Amino acid sequence: PPPGALQLLGGVPDPRLVPVAALARAYRRALSRREHLGYGDARGHPRLRAALARMLGEARGLAVRPEGVLVTRGAQMALAVAARGLLRPGDAVAVEDLGYRPAWEALRLAGLRLVPLKLDARGLDVEALAARAGPERIRAVYLTPHHQYPTLVTLSPARRLSLLDLARRARLVVLEDDYDNEFHYEGRPVQPLASADAAGVVVYVGSLSKVLAPALRIGFLAGPEDAIARLTAHRHYLDRQGDLAVEAAVAELLEEGEAQRHVWRTRRIYAARREALADALRAELAGALTFEQPPGGMAYWCRVAPGLDAEAWADRALAVGVAVQAGRLFAFDGGSPPNLRLGFGRLDERELREAVRRLAGALGRASVAGGAAARPLRTAARPRRTGRTRSSR
Ligand SMILES: Cc1ncc(COP(=O)(O)O)c(C=O)c1O
Missing domain, CATH: 3.40.640.10 (Type I PLP-dependent aspartate aminotransferase-like (Major domain))
Known part of the structure; x- marks a missing residue:
């Protein structure tokens, strides 16, 4: 980034x-x-x-x-x-x-x-x-x-x-x-x-x-x-x-x-960040992303709403100063599952809220953005390849 x-x-x-x-x-x-x-x-x-x-x-x-x-x-x-x-x-x-x-x-x-x-x-x-x-x-x-x-x-x-x-x-x-x-x-x-x-x-x-x-x-x-x-x-x-x-x-x-004490301390901090990210995503991006809260880890595996292109969204997000990972990075066959992986480990609660604000901003801007570099972010007409993504949550 x-x-x-x-x-x-x-x-x-x-x-x-x-x-x-x-x-x-x-x-x-x-x-x-x-x-x-x-x-x-x-x-x-x-x-x-x-x-x-x-x-x-x-x-x-x-x-x-x-x-x-x-x-x-x-x-x-x-x-x-x-x-x-x-x-x-x-x-x-x-x-x-x-x-x-x-x-x-x-x-x-x-x-x-x-x-x-x-x-x-x-x-x-x-x-x-x-x-x-x-x-x-x-x-x-x-x-x-x-x-x-x-x-x-x-x-x-x-x-x-x-x-x-x-x-x-x-x-x-x-x-x-x-x-x-x-x-x-x-x-x-x-x-x-x-x-x-x-x-x-x-x-x-x-x-x-x-x-x-x-x-x-x-x-x-x-x-x-x-x-x-x-x-x-x-x-x-x-x-x-x-x-x-x-x-x-x-x-x-x-x-x-x-x-071990460091793990106990940081686990509490990461648990609070996990809540903060979930709250911010629900507040800012309820219509665009869905996710479940896993019992552990340092990230959410989110599904983007039908009609949104996860990769294009990730590209636009980077342009407005927030780095996220699109599902394609994790797909064996180079497919593009409709997912974003959003991690909360690296950022404090204030930064998480700001990151989600930028992510939401990228979505808003992308829907009206144009130009040669801009790939359409909303792909309403394109059907999802559900066979490939059935396995992902
Ligand atoms: C699945 C997985 N395995 C291993 C690691 C750790 O790698 P390393 O110990 O080489 O830093 C990571 C780090 O992100 C990981 O995500």
Whole structure:
């Protein structure tokens, strides 16, 4: 987005909330330990692996030892490493459609063949996966079962069970991306699939990008220890190791409970922003957008009213200083589902109201705008391709 644009972008946390003082103190302490300036363990700093294993046990029901944790530079590297270490070029991997393009590209770069599967209000269509796994020789499935990206639906309990059962029977690797587990506002977060994985088929991908900050590049893999050992070799020869001083500093924040307190504080802030965005959307855009309030995540998955072009609206919005994501960004086949994803993480409540005012302004202006660059925003005569978008909410 251009400088000054308000970022109504899904899933981006607010850098103004990062506990920089605590992080700086911990980083200074870590740097003063000169061993953090040398080569270290390719699996990640032992203190960080221990702290993550404890966090996974206490907060997410995963019985994992530090030997079952591999620290990576973000979930992004975790996926790239898992794709190379657990699968072979040419293998087929099922993915959610709509879904997370950076993950698809990481899988593609490892030579994997992607098989898109539809979603509905209960998450990934596990029956379709079961039907296609054998004939299409699918070896793995990548999914975001907790807060599905981008629609935020949660995989239903029945589908969780059938997915684990299918993976056990068909020996599918389940790549579970649980990128924002902490940001759940109603009831307790749903436990990861990995917490119920008795057969050792799930490889869990986590990230501290939402908990602390994306630029720290701290993500991790957790899973069966033999798989983690194999993946460590890939991580080693790809990037040797992570930033030991950053890893030690983050370990200290986890050990002292500072990171957990930060999550509690920011969860309250994000919950208030979630309400503020919903209120502003209802007040300003009731006729143009509909949405449901998901129990977690940092965004709303909105459906634009029939006759409105989500992409053209997003383009016009950017021109008046608010960045939003149109549904096409998340569609596997390049289709244009009639959706906008609107995130509330990055903006405070006043900024959210202003962003929605601009979004509404873009709608108003667009309906009378012209000129070569202007694509018609109202497309009343164009029927929606409902077949393609049935899966999205
Ligand atoms: C679906 C999904 N996976 C993973 C991540 C986190 O990526 P990383 O840890 O590489 O910053 C994000 C961040 O937005 C995401 O949306």
